[in-house]
Amino acid sequence: MSSVLEPDEREMRRLLELAVERIVTYIGTLPDQAAYDPDGAHELAALVDEPLPEAGESFESLLALLFDRLIPKGVNTASPGSLSYVTGGGLFHAAVAELIVTATNRYVGYWGGAPGLAEVESRVLRWFNDMVGFPPSAGGVLLTGGSMANLTATVTARAARLTGELAKGTLYASDQMHHSVEKSALVAGLPPDNVRWVPTDEQFRIRPDVLEEMIERDLADGFTPFCLVGTAGTTNTGAIDDLPRLASVARRFGLWLHIDASYGGFFMLTERGQELLRGMEEADSISLDPHKSLFMPFGTGCLLVRDVQMLLRAHRVASDYVATVGALGERIGNANFADLSVEQSREARGLRVWLPLKHLGAGAFREALDEKLDLARFAAQELERISGVELVARPQLSILAFRARADDLDAEALDARTQRIMDIVNHSGPVHLSGTVLDGRLAIRICVLPFRAHAELVTTCIARVRAAVAEASGGSEST
């Protein structure tokens, strides 16, 4: 007896057609949708507040609930105007790949389970390793995002370099580190006080001179420095640490060098990016985040490790029930994915990256990333022409930051005005910007990363900022 759990071919086609109709309309109208729509968000819970239903309801009505009510609210990270958080937008081609992955539901944790799809994923990792300049000994694993990549790197560094007492281990990163680096250290078992926040220079890059002093002091105090985290594109301003210098500090003190390139890493596909990110190849491990600068959908992160044996050593354990699956075969060179991270069962994550890269070619991505670099520079130039704001961070990659400027206001009043400018822009529709604190003062970030963001959108963004400055300052300081 077949059940409703097993739709026949006709029913499968019907479900797909209904979903495709909604999805295509949704994506086709993205430029007309608000980049940020918080109105009525508090009422959404009531729409799904019910006990577990015993009987089903029509697919059409559920799609209507999703697309008409639930999905549109909040920050629209698929929107071209999503210039706030570090998100790439989510390529449609990757979504199609994901449908194939989940519909065919093959298991890639052990190579022999789905050797074809495991090879596809290994190939993606090889492409990434080649892109960053890692040697053939390198391997890696696709994870759900930059946070998981930073955690996996910290655990690997701990296994490779922290031989003594865990409570004595110290980890170093700049005061601009993403909070997932701090979280990773805590989850990896370090006492919170053993995370060292190294001060940064006027361009928000780690200060290597102070870093060396901190390491020396820790050694003198009986600590075991074991890991240095550099950032290749900070979340706040896109700042890139001096990577060759960090590599030499790491070498001098025998530290594991991890580079968090979650945001900046894929700019390596461009010539300018290669120049800016020089030295990345000297790291022991690198976090990349395809769901950021490779425009993939959320849930696509990556950790690369110069010597894949280190990753394996930190994660591989034996078990009786897995021994038989393992016997199906192991991929020479990268090992089984289930032995390279904490995840055992998971989707065949590589396909959603492989399919768009194969279908569209790397050139399409290079062009899009170059466009983002240009657009960020254009935005900075235009902001400089608005007298009521000042740039706090020029784009090193595709993020910049600015704040309100007025000679007659103190710091507190300026912060209030900066906040007001951001609020006005964010409620105006087409763009969403976010705030952060730089040098103790509020700043507005523009992160030009969505693949759907082009010159017209950035021009609109600047026009909205100009109008917001005029409104926030009573019309006196617009340009």
Ligand SMILES: Cc1ncc(COP(=O)(O)O)c(C=O)c1O
């Ligand atoms: C530099 C950096 N590292 C790590 C992360 C965390 O990545 P994820 O949100 O994919 O976990 C982010 C997120 O914005 C980031 O910008």
